[in-house]
Amino acid sequence: MDATELRIVFIFVDLILPLIVGYVLKKINKLTAGQCNWLIRFNIIIIFTILSILSFWVMPLRVELMMLPFFGFFCSALPLGIVYFFHLQRKFPDKLEQGSYVITAIPSNIVTIGGLCAFILYGEVGFAYAQMVGVFQNLVMLFVCFPMGYYFKFRSIHKNEPFAMGNLNWRSVFINWNQVSVAGMILGIILYIIDVPRPEALGTLFQALVHMGAWFALIPIGYMIDFSGLKKYYWSTFDLAPIKMIITPAISYLIAALFTNDPVLLGSVIILMATPCAINALITARLYGLNVNLSMAPFITTVGLYIFVLFPAFYLLVTNRILPFK
Structure with missing residues (x-):
């Protein structure tokens, strides 16, 4: 079996x-919910941190890579702008439904699914690109999704009272274990800058950890899949699929093409910007008592479309030289 197969x-x-x-x-x-939470945290804190060190240790630093953090915000801001300013009030008058819908539109599964898919097509460099974008997606999650979850929950209970952000635990927002992989990125960059050679055996470890991390991340996603809410909210939330998986990557590609002609970097941007709704949206909806079933519907839809249709099609088109991203 060759590498492509x-x-x-x-x-x-x-x-x-x-x-x-x-x-x-x-x-x-x-499998219990507690065991799933352990898998998620172990993956984020341990495996992703090690992978960040190893991938950035050998990634050449180029000026054009400075655009990647921008896409960590852009792939959240564009869907948020579309759903919030164009049809949120009309589509879901209930505040709990509004909160779930808009929060589900914001984060994308860049590090877990996007990182694995970028690795499958482009190897370690693709995974490193996913890490660079994904770090800033984490910031969006902390500074946008959590406050919005609190806001919509507050509005559902206190319709006419003034809103205050002071009740949020801002210390936990700024300082938490989910940020450890950022330290891993910094350490990897330092090792690269001071020209410390990465042992060959660590390349083998990297590949093993990518596959292990995929299982640790996706088993909890499979656990959280619940088809009970799909029927009720499938059509009313289906518009998130083209917004996140067609409009966002298309515009992102046009922007990225202004700064680079590197086919691997451009292909990685497309893969990462088209990633499905993130499990963090469901976690936020559950954390703030929003409508979890509404968040579940586009989550199932976009994950299914990405894994079974979009990425396999993109992979085959690129590897067969039909698309110029190899």
Whole structure:
């Protein structure tokens, strides 16, 4: 089996299979919500931090890479602007539904699904690009999604009272374990700058950890999949699919093309900007008592479209030289 065929196998083994395993484990009561939370935290704090060190250790620093943090904000700001300013009030008059809908539109699954898909197509450099974009997506989650969750919950209870952000635990927003991978990025960059050679064995470890991280991340996603709310909210939230997976990557590509002609960088931008709704939206909806079923519907829809349709199609078009991103 050559490298191309092996990477196609990864699409099933590392993307589809763990989702199925997580869903089945929940159905047969072999996995608990607490165990899923442990998997998520271990993946973010330990595995992602090690991967950040290893990937940035060997990634050449180029000026054009400075645009990547911008896309961490842009892929959130564009969908937020579309849904908030064009049809949020008309579409969902209930504040809890409004909150779930707008928060689900904001974050994308850049680090977990996007990072794995970028690695499958482009190797370590693609994964490093995902890390650079994903770090700033985490900031959006902390400074936009959490405050908005609090806002919509507050408005659902206190319709006429003045709103105050002082009740948020800002210390936990600024300082938390989810930021450890940022330190890993910085350490990797320092090792690269001072020209410390990365041992060859760590390249093998990197590849093993990518696959392990995919399973640790996607099993909880499979566990959280609940089809009960899909029927009610499927059509009313389906517009998030083209907004996040067609409009956002298309505009992102046009912007990126102004700064670089690197086909791998441009292809990575497309892969990352088209990623589906993130599990963090469901976590935020649950944390602030919003409508979790509404968030679940576009989450299932976009994850299914990305894993089963969009990324496989993009992969085949690129590897067969039909699209110039290789």
